Amino acid sequence: MQVSAVTPLLKCRGVTKRFGALAAVDGVDLDVSPGETIGIGGPNGAGKTTLFDVISGLQAPTAGTVELSGHSLAGLSADRILHRGMARSFQLNSGFDGLSVFDNVLAAVAFGRQSTSGFFLSSRKDRERAWSTLERLKLQDFANDIVENVPVLVRKKLMIATALVNEPQILLLDEPVGGLTPSETDEFIDLIDGLKTGGLTMIFVEHVMRFLTALADRALIMHQGRIIFDGPPSQIGNDPIVRSVYLGSAVIEPAASGGGAHP
Ligand SMILES: Nc1ncnc2c1ncn2[C@@H]1O[C@H](COP(=O)(O)OP(=O)(O)OP(=O)(O)O)[C@@H](O)[C@H]1O
Numbered sequence: 001m002q003v004s005a006v007t008p009l010l011k012c013r014g015v016t017k018r019f020g021a022l023a024a025v026d027g028v029d030l031d032v033s034p035g036e037t038i039g040i041g042g043p044n045g046a047g048k049t050t051l052f053d054v055i056s057g058l059q060a061p062t063a064g065t066v067e068l069s070g071h072s073l074a075g076l077s078a079d080r081i082l083h084r085g086m087a088r089s090f091q092l093n094s095g096f097d098g099l100s101v102f103d104n105v106l107a108a109v110a111f112g113r114q115s116t117s118g119f120f121l122s123s124r125k126d127r128e129r130a131w132s133t134l135e136r137l138k139l140q141d142f143a144n145d146i147v148e149n150v151p152v153l154v155r156k157k158l159m160i161a162t163a164l165v166n167e168p169q170i171l172l173l174d175e176p177v178g179g180l181t182p183s184e185t186d187e188f189i190d191l192i193d194g195l196k197t198g199g200l201t202m203i204f205v206e207h208v209m210r211f212l213t214a215l216a217d218r219a220l221i222m223h224q225g226r227i228i229f230d231g232p233p234s235q236i237g238n239d240p241i242v243r244s245v246y247l248g249s250a251v252i253e254p255a256a257s258g259g260g261a262h263p
């Protein structure tokens, strides 16, 4: 299928995820254009991670649709979605704790979309690809370290490395700088800014507003499963609904449509 210039890279319509009576994600519509960097904020429990889980195929939506480059992702597992070009990182540090930093990246290549061999027969090309990604993230000095022993900054970078090594079209980052010091956060701002300059499409979730405002072309704020703000990061603090959510305990009334509308 020919993808026209106006086709969003990622298109979500009415995306909803319920856990029993709780609508963790409630009728989210979202278009992401190629090259865009979107920052998502919102209080704890707003549904940000659950939205990522549904988009990236870790959890099936209760309702709604997700398309990547005009193709539905319905029913595809997370690994198949990675092969279609979407990679993500996790809020909590993921990775194989007992393997070295290098072997974690190698595993990501072997099971990813750029593999030229299987994991147990990792080819020279796969190893070279893993090594060049470590260099890109300035992780060479940690290559042989076992992951459970490395500092949090290295683990955070490793998650980015295992995503980038597959050369995704779109990268989802869940709290990339959560738990980092201010100077480590600065280092990450430079890192993500470099990816942005390279044209990578990104959506990140982050509570650290300094990070969000430095990098996002567009900010979304979620609350109770819905997007309550979609606009320039500079305007977040001026929005009355966002202010009431952060300063008080705003409860958003149910939308007249029921909030889970499909196009
Ligand atoms: N597997 C699950 N079963 C039941 N409830 C869940 C499950 N996963 C998430 N929830 C609930 O869904 C809501 C949204 O959770 P989610 O983790 O998406 O929020 P979040 O915006 O990422 O929060 P935080 O900023 O703390 O990471 C919360 O009320 C959470 O308790």
Ligand SMILES: [Mg+2]
Residues within 6 Å of the ligand: 048, 049, 050, 091
């Ligand atoms: Mg979360």
